[in-house]
Amino acid sequence: MHELGTELGRFIGGSIDDMQLRAAFREYLEGNPDQREVVASWLKDSVQSGRLSASVWLSLRDLFDAAPAHAAAGPTALTPRALMPDSDLAGATRIATRPPAARQAPSHNSTQRAPLRASSPPQQTSGPLQTGMIVRERFVLMEELGSGGMGKVFKARDLRREEAQDRNPFIALKILKSEVSAHPDSFMALQREARRAGSLAHPNVVTVYDFDRDGDRIYMTMEYLEGRPLDSWLRNEYAKGIPLAQAWAIISAVGAALEAGHHKRIVHSDLKPGNIFVCADGTVKVLDFGISRLVRPTDGKSDETIFDPGKRLGGLTPAYASLEMWTQDTPDPRDDIYALACVSYELLTGKHPFNRASARDVKEKKLVPQRITALTRRQWESIRKGLALRRAQRTGSVREFLQDLEPRSALRRFAKPLMIGAAIVSVAAVVVGAQFYRVAVEDSTMEVLQCAEVIRPAAITQKPAATELTPERRRELDENVLLASDSLAGITAETPLEELKYILSDGPNSVNDVLNSVLADDPKHAQALRLKAAAAEIYAQRAQQSLDRNRSAEALDLVRYARLVQPASQALFRLEQTACRADALATKAQKTS
Secondary structure: OHHHHHHHHHHHOOOOOHHHHHHHHHHHHHHOHHHHHHHHHHHHHHHHOOOOOHHHHHHHHHHHOOOOHHHOOOOOOOEEOOOOOHHHHHHHOOHHHOOHHHOOOOOOOOOOOOOOOOOOOOOOOOOOOOOOEEEOOOEEEEEEEEEOOOEEEEEEEEHHHHHOOOOOOEEEEEEEOHHHHOOOOHHHHHHHHHHHHHOOOOOOEOOEEEEEEEOOEEEEEEEOOOEEEHHHHHHOOOOOOOOHHHHHHHHHHHHHHHHHHHHOOOOOOOOOHHHEEEEOOOOEEEOOOOOHHHOOOOOOOOOOOEEOOOOOOOEEOHHHOOHHHHOOOOOOHHHHHHHHHHHHHHHHHOOOOOOOOOHHHHHHHOOOOOOOOOOOHHHHHHHHHHOOOOHHHOOOOHHHHHHHHOOOOHHHHOHHHHHHHHHHHHHHHHHHHHHHHHHHHHHHHHHHHHHOOOOOOOOOOOOOOOOOOOHHHHHHHHHHHHHHHHHHHOOOOOOOHHHHHHHHHHOOOOHHHHHHHHHHHOOOOHHHHHHHHHHHHHHHHHHHHHHHOOOHHHHHHHHHHHHHHOOOOHHHHHHHHHHHHHHHHHHHHHHHO
């Protein structure tokens, strides 16, 4: 078990994530099935002795719940959750349609709720999936969110998360269709791809947690999103297209997701409106990243991914697949650019550029997309080059596609005339402006200094270093660091600001408080110092986003929270000055209007 101990050490040190840790344990248990009880006992003893966080055991425990699939006498059950209280089921089924603002913040003084557990033995079933069933004795299917070419997607409640008192116990669970599950290489191939996709960690890519099997069904778990897929918007609100200024937020977000994948040599290969999700808060997420790229083509004109269970898993969506995908060429980032150009055209016009014809039909019939008159020549060339049938003629990178398509502001449009005018005026400005320079600088400096008069955090009180830390105390410090790391890992781009503050520095046992207690005993604890910097960086990133959206007061508040975590940071001090100036200008503008 030495290699498992090494992987746990890497996980605690932050070198690998929980998905990679699970994969390491799964591979070991599959290769050493006789060691399951020994490893489980070792983990339990480590938790009881305080050497390991209970959350780590909870995240791994399902790997020990049943024998490996190849050793099982028959398929494990998708068990009906018949004994689940009706009130629990009804209360959780419609959360997907509730806007985020309607959610109530969790009560941190509430009594602990016992986790749900089935009080009768699992019943085997081979019938269709339905709400109330439980997958792998862990995921309760709450409601069906949709179905498509890859399978059905359910909203599910993760009993392990509930047991660990997670604020958000819900996940999305996709049961893959039988054509994929029945293929002998599917589980290994998809597990490998899930690991690669999980390495993206991008705000515009849905987070894939894991792949696993329940009997003869293969399923994947991923973050639960609230909102609607883009194809739903295109059928309804966007049926006639929308202006580029409005569509740009979606196009640029999808492009950013693709670019992140391409940098890691991952090609999506099945980008389409159905795989683009618009969250209730406006965030755009790309789904099935790194999963569909194993696919090979068959014919058809539907919007569903088509799979070919031959020697190698395969599939595509005809209307958005490049010509090279039809000819089974090696996956290439330019395949995704063709699909992105199709989606962009559809957003801007409400219609597919080739009336949903496949690239093969486009080539045979020599179809040409109709020009979008609302676009400039440069912008239309970006779309046209993205739709080129041959890779050699297609746009070379996502960044190039976005740069040419990006709507330019009036300032950029008239940049050259303004520069010429500025050159003429500058000579006069030098003569006249010098006398006002000193007054302007002094006024600006006073505003910033007054704005920056905030309470600075007290220095961390360090204990006398006369006595060396005992092994027990060292383990306690490492446990606290692990808890802080777990809390940071739960923060996403969608975490509300008030909840963010609660987790990082406002709430009891906040990340900052826990890390300060560690540094009080060990001021040079490297991992604690890194996590402090990470917490401050989360605040700083949110502050910069607020500045970009002209929310100067909000930005100033956030950067001050960041300085409470890292008071000596010069970068945060400069960011606070920037926020101060922006807030002062906004206040003046309000007074004069």
